[in-house]
Amino acid sequence: MRQSRSIPSSLPPITASIHSLVQLERSSSTPLYRQISQGLREAILTGTLAEGTRLPTERALAQELAVNRTTIMNAYNELASEGLIEGHVGRGTLVKRTYFHAHDDEYMNDEMPSWLFGLASGEEVLPDPDARLLSDLSELGGQREIISLAQATPSSTMLPAELIHTLMNDDLLADRQSALGYCPVEGSLPLRHHIAAQMRQRGVSVDVQNILILSGSTQGIGLIGRFLLQPGDEVVVEVPTYLGAIQTFRALGARVIGVPTDHEGMRVDLLESILARRQPRLIYTLPTFQNPTGTVLSPERRRRLLLLSKRYQIPILEDDPYSELYFGSERPQPLKALDKHGHVLYLSTFSKILAPGLRVAWLAAPEPVIERLSLHKQVFDLNTNALGQWIVNKLYEHDLLSTHLSHVRQNYQQKLLLMLQTIERSWPTGYRISIPAGGMHLWCRLPGEMRARTLLREAAQEQVVFIIGEPFHVDGGGHQYLRLSFASPTEEQLVTGIERIGKAMHRLQSRRSASTEQSHSDRLPLV
Incomplete structure (x- = not known):
């Protein structure tokens, strides 16, 4: 109570x-x-x-x-x-x-x-112990001599600058009011129509009144958190999961409970006992190309998750930033496409598929939720970037988005293959990797007892950085895991960065081997 x-x-x-x-x-x-x-x-x-x-x-x-x-x-x-x-x-x-x-x-x-x-x-919010580390990695990634495999952002060559330049030359003068003026709190009406139509094509039954345009996915997580949670409430997340969501929920005073994952995504079989015993207020999940593991929640587990949500009357926040970046012949269907009772709040963004600087994301939810969240949003953010919304809307109008995405998928799939080939030839044996079918990330377990934090310090001397696994965990785990993002670096940077990490790994193993031999010789009896 x-x-x-x-x-x-x-x-x-x-x-x-x-x-x-x-x-x-x-x-x-x-x-x-x-x-x-x-x-x-x-x-x-x-x-x-x-x-x-x-x-x-x-x-x-x-x-x-x-x-x-x-x-x-x-x-x-x-x-x-x-x-x-x-x-x-x-x-x-x-x-x-x-x-x-x-x-x-x-x-x-x-x-x-x-x-x-x-x-x-206000309530005191203790700083995340890894917040300084992540900030430092971001700062290092901006230095030209440092190769960053940490940034989950599109490659500079995949940013649609030429398309945007053409749109602005052709259409901006005629559309100056809609592109540069204020727009409704709920977002540009034409853009909401396009998004609703796109989601209906993917099997999600929504219309314009079910769409709220946001200034990025993190704003959506924060708005929903303020709407549903009070300090002390509990939120269920996957372990590991998106670190930005962990930080946002904790900043709101929520207690974050973790459910383990495997190669099929969240262990839904372990979720029910948590729901019955703890009565959390929200389930947060990335069921498609999960960040950081890249896994896809299996169809059976998706159905089971929805049944549990209905049974215990706990809403699900589906965060889906990567599903358009699929490497197979078909894009995965959203979890919300199976939702017949309005329990899933669907969140996605154009940051990963177009450009993060546009600051345009969206939420699909039941109309009463959209109405209430619009009022909350108005307090903190009167309206989302109008120019960014105009650009996205024009890409839809001129049917330019699908061609751009096809090029992006091909580029990222090629980079993933190059990363895997480089790892195979330059890393010591004993590592384990989860090969994703889409997205931007490769999740790796280091060989033996090697720790990611130790490797990061060693790799930084080789002028390459990545994100260690610990911040993605709410249970204190992740010490031997790291996330490599293959979208942002060039192919040359990617190969060089992986080789440098391999060099650092070999060096750590040599030191450990020498230390073990020395320790063994110290224990030999004197003759």
Whole structure:
């Protein structure tokens, strides 16, 4: 059962009318909800609205300020996300405790930035121990002399710069308003129509009202997390799984529970006991070309997963960034195509198949979910990049996407084969790899007792980096695994990078062998 924080038994009355705290300028370019939240925020941080003060209901304040009730809801949501107010059933919306007040002289000085006020009132989120490592790898990958097999991004040669250049030359002037102006919070209507049509071709029964355009997949994970989870709630994920999802769920205060995977994806046979015993609020899965393993959840396990979701009434978030990057004759069907009861929330992105800089992703879900998430999204992100949406929409309109994807698949499949051939000839024996049928990644288990973190330090001396397996695990495992991404580097970089890793592996094995021999000789009896 969820517990609320303790609150004062007596509620201070509002000492000033909202009209005196919030001065609306209806001709201003600043949205009304933001003007309201700014006025209330200042009143809270200066102590004008004391801790425990009950704010007017959304309906009452909307009437008082002559605005729409949704405007008040968005203002309150923004303040709640900053930890300044909190809703309580039966008590209304209350001002929460803040750690900085105007009369706290030791904090109020000219050097203290005003945006720091109130930050300490939020829940403490401990930093991910591997966050610094991942940041360092990203920074290293940007150096020309370093070969990065860590970046899960399209190759520069696969970025459709020429197509985009042509579209802009031909169509931008005529479409300047839709390309460069604001668009609806839900996203560009023509683009949503194209995405819905594409998903129907893949067996998913959706229409435009079931599609929400997002500023990247991570925003979708965060929005759904805020919508479904409260601090302390539990989320089930695969082990290993996408590290960005782990970080997002933990940042929201959720407890992340892992289910092992094998060559057929999530061990759904182990999932049921978790659902019955722990009652999590969400199941997160990448059933197609899973990150980092590249596995595809088998048809039987997909059906079983949906049955468990229905039985225990737990929604599934299907994250599907890679299914268009298939190397066989047919692309895999989404898990959502089998969903007849609306339990699957489907998330995908154009970052992996077009360009991450476009910042365009989408969510397919039941209409009530889309409506609620649109309101949440409006608080944090008024609308997704209009130019990026326009570009994607034009690629659909001119039927350019399928040809581009065919070229990308061929390129990545060739790179994967080259990586496998280079590993076979340059690495020491004893490694194990999971060969994917699509996606961007190769998941490797190192030989013997070799640890990925040790190998990374050694490989960095050879000016090549990759991602170790530990951040993908929520159970403390992954020490002997690494993920190699084959999409981003050139073929020359890929071969050289794999050879350098092999050189580092041979060096580590030689040291270990020498150390073992020395240890053995130290134990020999003296004659």
